[in-house]
Each structure stands twice: as C-alpha cells, then as structure tokens.
Amino acid sequence: KAGVTQTPRYLIKTRGQQVTLSCSPISGHRSVSWYQQTPGQGLQFLFEYFSETQRNKGNFPGRFSGRQFSNSRSEMNVSTLELGDSALYLCASSPSRGEKLFFGSGTQLSVL
Amino acid sequence: DQQVKQNSPSLSVQEGRISILNCDYTNSMFDYFLWYKKYPAEGPTFLISISSIKDKNEDGRFTVFLNKSAKHLSLHIVPSQPGDSAVYFCAASARKTSYDKVIFGPGTSLSVIP
Numbered sequence: 001k002a003g004v005t006q007t008p009r010y011l012i013k014t015r016g017q018q019v020t021l022s023c024s025p026i027s028g029h030r031s032v033s034w035y036q037q038t039p040g041q042g043l044q045f046l047f048e049y050f051s052e053t054q055r056n057k058g059n060f061p062g063r064f065s066g067r068q069f070s071n072s073r074s075e076m077n078v079s080t081l082e083l084g085d086s087a088l089y090l091c092a093s094s095p096s097r098g099e100k101l102f103f104g105s106g107t108q109l110s111v112l
Numbered sequence: 113d114q115q116v117k118q119n120s121p122s123l124s125v126q127e128g129r130i131s132i133l134n135c136d137y138t139n140s141m142f143d144y145f146l147w148y149k150k151y152p153a154e155g156p157t158f159l160i161s162i163s164s165i166k167d168k169n170e171d172g173r174f175t176v177f178l179n180k181s182a183k184h185l186s187l188h189i190v191p192s193q194p195g196d197s198a199v200y201f202c203a204a205s206a207r208k209t210s211y212d213k214v215i216f217g218p219g220t221s222l223s224v225i226p
C-alpha cells in the first residue's frame with residue numbers, strides 16, 4: 001500500500017504570495033489532518049477533514065484554508081504569505097478520526 | 113494553551129542504557145495516547161500507543177506507561193541504540209468526544225551516544 005504522498009517536497013515563495021500544498025492519503029483512509037512544524041514549536045494542528053468536511057480547526061488565521069475532495073485527497077492553501085509561515089507542513093491520514101496517524105514526508109515551505 | 117507537554121527539550125543517553133521520555137497532559141478527556149519518532153526532513157513515524165483503559169503497553173524495546181491520576185505518561189526504550197537518536201513526540205486524542213483531533217507535544221530530542 002502506498003504511503004501518504006505530499007507535493008511539492010520543497011517550495012520557495014516571497015511575502016504576499018499564496019501557495020497550495022497537496023496531499024494524497026493512504027488508500028481507504030478518509031481522515032486527513034494537516035500540521036505545521038517549526039523549530040521548538042512541535043507539531044501545531046491546522047485542520048482535519050473527514051468525508052470532505054472540515055471537522056476540527058486549529059488556532060491559525062483565516063489565511064490558512066483547506067479542502068478535501070471526494071477521493072479523500074486534500075489541499076491546503078496559504079494566502080498572503082508572511083515570513084513566519086516558513087515551516088514544514090505535514091499531512092497525515094488515518095482510517096478514522098482521532099486514531100493513529102500516518103504522516104507524509106512534508107512540504108518544506110520557505111518564505112523570503 | 114499547551115495540552116500536551118514534554119518538559120525536556122533534549123536527552124542524552126549512553127548506548128545500551130535505558131532512555132526515559134516523559135509527557136504530561138492537562139485534558140482529562142484524552143483517552144488515547146501515542147508516541148511518534150521523527151528524523152530530520154522526514155514525517156513522524158508511529159512508535160507505540162496506549163488506551164486509557166490500560167497502564168502499560170509493550171512493543172519490543174519500547175514500553176509506554178500511563179498514570180491517569182497524574183496525567184503523565186512515559187516512553188521507555190531499552191536498550192537504547194544509536195539509531196534511536198531522533199525527536200520523539202507525545203500525542204493525545206479524546207476519541208469519545210467531538211474533540212478528537214490528535215494533539216502533539218513540542219518533542220524531546222534524544223541523542224544516544226555510542
């Protein structure tokens with residue numbers, strides 16, 4: 001079974017731009033969660049999608065948004081990028097909510 | 113409001129000795145706890161989990177202990193190996209509630225010295 005796939009692997013953007021990150025979950029997994037990792041901050045929860053609906057949202061500004069498609073693939077979007085958005089963005093999938101998460105390798109976003 | 117805490121940012125242990133990583137939580141609704149291991153530039157990988165109905169779970173060299181009254185859990189690695197050097201994250205969720213997202217602690221960086 002293929003693991004969680006995230007694209008692109010690396011991304012460089014400038015302040016004010018927007019970015020879209022993509023995540024393909026493990027086949028059969030309906031829950032997709034997104035996390036932001038910055039040095040010293042651990043994994044900060046962004047949001048979780050289940051059956052195309054956002055079920056939980058973390059404490060991030062509205063510039064961060066996401067969606068899930070009918071095939072469970074998910075995208076997250078960050079608009080009006082700021083320097084502080086530079087981080088590793090991790091996507092994780094699980095068969096059901098609140099259970100063991102399977103992570104992708106992440107997208108390393110650098111905002112210049 | 114950090115609901116999952118790992119108060120030791122780093123830990124160094126000699127190869128062959130025991131590594132003990134600690135985690136505290138504040139939300140009494142948490143009923144499922146997990147440990148993940150992360151190498152640089154990779155996603156976290158699942159190590160071991162424990163349900164709140166148990167106080168111990170073992171998988172090879174890894175054992176997780178849960179003390180619900182103290183809202184504390186720990187991960188024991190015996191014996192420690194150089195390949196265990198990584199960042200370890202404690203995580204928790206409240207599966208029986210609508211607050212069932214998985215919350216992670218800030219991580220503990222473990223260095224196993226040969």
